[in-house]
Amino acid sequence: MMTLKSARGTVRAGVLTAALAALVCTTATTTFAAFAESPPPRPAAAQAEVPAGVTAGVAVFDRQTGTFTEQLNTSTQFRSASVVKLLIALDVLWNRSPDTLPAADRARIDTMLRGSDDTAASTFWANNGSGAIVDRMVARLGLTDTARPPATHPGYWGYTALSARDTVKIYRHLLDSAPAATRDYLLGDLRQSTRCATDGYDQHFGIAGSFNRPWAVKQGWSGFSSGGCTATTAKAAATAGEPEGAAPAPAGADAVDLSRPALHTTGVVGTGDRSIVAVFTLHPGGTSYGKAYTDIGRLTRSLNVPGASRPAGTWIGTWxxxxxxxxxxxxxxxxxxxLPAGVEVLVSCQKRGQQVSQPPYLNDWWAHLPQYGGYMTNIYLSSPENQVPGVPVC
Structure with missing residues (x-):
């Protein structure tokens, strides 16, 4: 007889059975996260809803009206992590057509923007002047909050300072001022953002998880040890151009925080790339990737983004x-x-399938995750019952 999960609150995971060995690589002790229904449509005067403990800088610009619909700490400087790859790519293509690039450089730009490849970024950084890349782009685009990495970390492109409002300027240049060939090439790469980055992190958080296509994104992450996609991250020693355990930021009120885990989502959303969205976040030390992924998703879903289409389904926590x-x-x-451990997922429907055992629990219900195009067992959903209440049957 099937054992229901109704009495379960906190899971004390034990040794996995043979039936689960093919499903779960590692079992962790965790507390169920609350699950929430998809939020209703946001009113025109929406305000960014920042999860507790998160520091955020947010800007949403409606290109149709030429106005901002969201502004929060727009000038605050964050370490850019991989968002600086936008500037690196624009610098490579300044005053030249993508068609003139050597094949090797074109391949590097493709993997740097689609899969957020760090090796490609480091090659351009070393070959094109390192911090001088940032200096050139600041002057060219009139950026006010962007600065090269600190003198103590000149090789760490991920330590470039960047703000939400400067990020909007970068996208506005790409959309409205850059040559058409450059615009189409770089946005084409951003539209082909892969779910799994080349370092094994799931990078379809924030914009990519909150809105239906069309969108184009460049994400950034730093300070996490594991990011889903693979059971063990492909690159444990470094993230976003900075080694683990790097020295903290210099003291001072204006110093850019180099220590707290960072997760950023930037890009364009909607038909005709109507809205530019920039969300920069810092999380308390020790925050897991799944928790940060969930928090930036909730923040992004709270925003008033003109032209955005939101996916149907129910957001549910996992363990x-x-x-x-x-x-x-x-x-x-x-x-x-x-999945990143403990991440919130969008469930469109559920159906019966193979029975899964996690003693003392059994469950033969499976959830369809439309953003992944696949299924996960309901046994790892934060639901009081095997069949999630309110979710339709597939």
Whole structure:
């Protein structure tokens, strides 16, 4: 007989059974996150809803009306992490057409923007003057809050200072001022952002998780040890151009925070790239990637983004680590990706499939995750019942 999850509050995970070995790489002790229904449409005067403990800088610019619909700490400087790759790419293409690039450089730009590849960024950084790249782009675009990495960390392009309002300026230049060939090439890469970055992090948080296409994104992350997609991150030693354990920022009120975990989502949303969205966030030390991923998702979904279309479904928390999304509702079907531990997921419907065991619990219900195009077992959803209340049957 099936054991329901109704009495469950906090999970004390034990050794996995053989049936779960193909499903879960690692089991962690965790407290269920609350799950929430998809938020109703935001009113025109929406305000950014920042989760507790998160420091945020937010700007949303409506290109149709030429006005900002959201502004919060827009001039605050954050370490850019991989968002600086926008400036690196624009610098490479300044006064030249993408068609004139050597094949190797074109391939580097493609992987740097689509998969947020750090090796490609480091090659351009070293070959094109390092911090001078930032200086040139500040002058060219009239950026006011952007600055090269501190003198103590000249090689760490991820330590470039950047603000939400300067990020809007970067996208406005790309959309409205850059040559058409440059605009189409770089935005084409951003539209092809891969779910899994080349370092094994799931990068479809924030804009990519909150809105239906069309969108184009450049994300950034720094200070996390594991980011989903794979059970073990492909690159444990460094993230976004900065080694783990790097020296903290210099003291001073204006110093850019180099220590707290950072997660940023930037890009354009809607038909005709109507809205430019820039969300920069810092999280308390020790925050897991799944928690930060969930928090920036909730913040981004709260924003008034003209032209955005929001996906249908129910947002539900998950528990455990190494939980896989599969092509079918069975543990023997192909694994598509691994979820960041404890992340909130969008569920469109649920159906019965292979029974899964996590003693003392059994569950044969599986959730369809439309943004992944696959299924996860309901046993790892933060729901009081095996069949999630209010979610339709597929």
């Amino acid at each position: 455990g680590s190494g939980v896989r999304v599969r092509t079918q509702a069975t543990t023997t079907s192909g694994a598509m990706t691994t």
